[in-house]
Amino acid sequence: MNLRGDWGLAKIGIKVWGAYRFEFLIALLTTPLSLIIYYYLWKSIYSYMVAEIIKGFTFESMISYYVLSMIVGFFTWTEVDKWLEQDLIHGYMIKGLLKPVSFLSWYISLEIGMNIMNILTQMIPVFIIGFLFFGLKTASPFNSIAFAASVFFSFFIYFGLTYLLGLSAFWLKRISGIRRMRRAVFGFFAGSFLPLTLFPLWAQNIFHYLPFEYMKFVPITIYLELITKQEIIKALSIQIAWIIVIYTIIHLVWKQAYKRYSSVGL
Amino acid sequence: MKYTKLITRCAGIWLMRDFAYKYDFFIKTLAVAVYDVLGPLIALFIYSATPGLPGWNFYQFLLFQGTLIIVFGLGRTFSASLAWWTLSAIYLGEFDQYLLKPYPTLLYLMALTVDHYGLVEVAVGTTVVTYSATQLGIPLLTISTLIYIFLIITAFFVHLGSNIIISSMGFLAVKSEALLQLYMNLMDFARYPLNVYGPGLRFFLTFLFPIAVTSFFPAQVLLKGAGIKMLAIAIIPVAIYFTISLLLWNTAMKKYRSAGG
Amino acid sequence: MPIIHVKRLKKSFKSYNREQWLFEALKSLFSIKFTINEALKGISFEVKEGEILGLIGPNGAGKSTAIKILSGLLWPDSGEATAMGMIPWQNRVKYVANIGAVFGQKTQMMWDLPPIDSFYMDKDLYSIPEPEFTQRFRKMTQMLEVEEVMKSPVRELSLGERMRCEIINALLHNPPLVFLDEPTIGLDVIAKDKLRDFIFDVNKKHKTTFIITTHDMQDIEKLCSRIIIINHGTIIYDGPLEDIKKKYLTDKHIEVKLSSKPKRFAFKGCKVLEKQEYQMKLEQDTTKKPIQQLINYLLQNFEVADITVTNPPIEEIIKKIYRE
Incomplete structure (x- = not known):
């Protein structure tokens, strides 16, 4: 990878984002709506209880959880599986192959460019909305930095797994089913809809050995200071380990996919 | 009669197209079902960690969720892609072709946008409702069930009406993708019972954007029986909402056919 | 029948000047500008x-x-x-x-x-x-x-x-x-x-x-x-x-590709529109002399590699009608 080339690609990503800016701005205006829903849902659940804490979450931290879930979501958002599928169907693959960079870094730079704009235009506003209206508190400097690092790693895990699933398009051609399943499964097991601590214990134990919780749940718990410093260090190392594993697998699968591409022609 | 023929023709065509990629077809069917099961699963986790929502025990809430899935499924089958389809036709300047067919344009578009995957949702929802009703000891062959079905069909018209409103706005104003996004976000308010929300929102969800009828009122009918007043509150706003949507559509068509898009 | x-x-159309940016779009709410185009x-x-x-x-x-x-x-x-x-x-x-x-x-x-x-x-x-x-x-x-x-x-x-x-x-x-x-x-x-x-x-x-x-x-x-x-x-x-x-389709356009450089020539009713090293564009008024004669003349006097005859575009005919 050379850095100057990648920055050039990221700039393309920013341009692509420019074309979609309207959609993103709408998302910004409408997504706080789902925070309102979660706010009322948990308010009525907490008011119906005697205890004030559910599995480590106070009402305030529960709402903060959803604000943060949204923020991490903006950062990790990707549709690279769709891009892969569309590029294969419409025969644009060749364009990507002709670029003087590896295929993966072409997509990844595009994605980073888009997400940089996402961060500026959505993540920061949602942070502000969270602080003003949903009782989000600032985290300690250590946790803030660890959160930022963890979210950064989350992006690579999320992107890597999505890319890996997207590569199946080389064999299946149409992967709209896989994409839909990906959204459901990733969302659910990463903790987008419900903190994973509310899941049954046996499930939580299994989750520790899967990459999903490192795509969203773990960074959030870091921010909310629900885990200790040692656990944070451990979590970050596991994230790095997952990244290494996932990108090694991508490398291997890509070789096969490329072989298939050049032999079948698709 | 002609409409039934058309809609089965379209469904058949889409089914054959999707079936050409068998793996994708099966995975997509499965994915739709999995997505629907997530709601009840989340409900189960919430209820096992907390006493749950005030006024709703687990099976009652499950019945509520199942109802929601059925209505979403109906909406998806017969109307969910209508707005998107119309907006992109306007955007691409390809709307004329729908006016050239000897058939009411709205019905033709509805037939074209039929989505068979919605039927998977209807099936999942029906299973969830039947299961929870059995657990609650609610007999299923009563007048209440008939009213329940009637309300579910009423609820479908909220989805259809919303899609018609968004489509119409596509002719009257530019960039109404914003409305589509807003509608999808607002629909999520139906995921939890009305009594969860504050009075202002409750009013909004019952009378202005009558999405409460897509889950709350039908579930109430099965759980607590139907009263005239409750049925009136459930049905009249939908009738008004749907009428407004049709009026808007006619205005939009008039504008399109006099200004040429 | x-x-x-x-x-x-x-039929006439109003075309509005639609604004892309929010501020301009808001501004245009108050002063609606449109032009009427009589189709x-x-x-x-x-x-x-x-x-x-x-x-x-x-x-x-x-x-x-x-x-x-x-x-x-x-x-x-x-x-x-x-x-x-x-x-x-x-x-x-x-x-x-x-x-x-x-x-x-x-x-x-x-x-x-x-x-x-x-x-x-x-x-x-x-x-x-x-x-x-x-x-x-x-x-x-x-x-x-x-x-x-x-x-x-x-x-x-x-x-x-x-x-x-x-x-x-x-x-x-x-x-x-x-x-x-x-x-x-x-x-x-x-x-x-x-x-x-x-x-x-x-x-x-x-x-x-x-x-x-x-x-x-x-x-x-x-x-x-x-x-x-x-x-x-x-x-x-x-x-x-x-x-x-x-009345109006009396002119034909002729494009000639040559294998040698063109020399000067004169032919009744023929106008040279364009002349390049190995090609020419001509216009022949067929009321003066038929197109066949021009082609024969060209074939005899030039080393012709390719020759195409076309009608002038509709726009030119319309211009002619207007001139009358």
């Missing part, structure tokens, strides 16, 4: 049953507006029109069942589906009886040579194949009146010929009335018995093509 009457048909300034004409009428004129002259009004899509501002005894823009559903229409660039078939699926949809929409449908479908796909592509998605078809399917799509219900907006645009010579033969054939066999807009002089020469020239929303010529030909 006229199938279409049009009287003093007027049709009161045109009148009649079309006989079984006629092939060419509607020609430069872009933005009002051809498409006229076709859209007559096919029931648009409401006019004022004026009258009847077609087959109906007013096109009233009772749309009943009217469009009796017409066929192809709007050049925009497909009426579903992009992701093979043409045959769109045809079956039309079978339902127009209630075409099964035996008729099958018979016509077979005949038309055979004549236009598109049997092989019936099962590939429309988006994978070549422009020529798509256009031919488009025509079938418009004719399957055997309408007595058909509108074709630029049916040959972008097609190669062979595809154009196939399409023209087919249209001519349908016209002869079923007495189908066609109204065709085109930029292609050859379409007009091969198909249309009568033409209407529209410019700036008014009809500037309405009559048989022969008259126009005699």
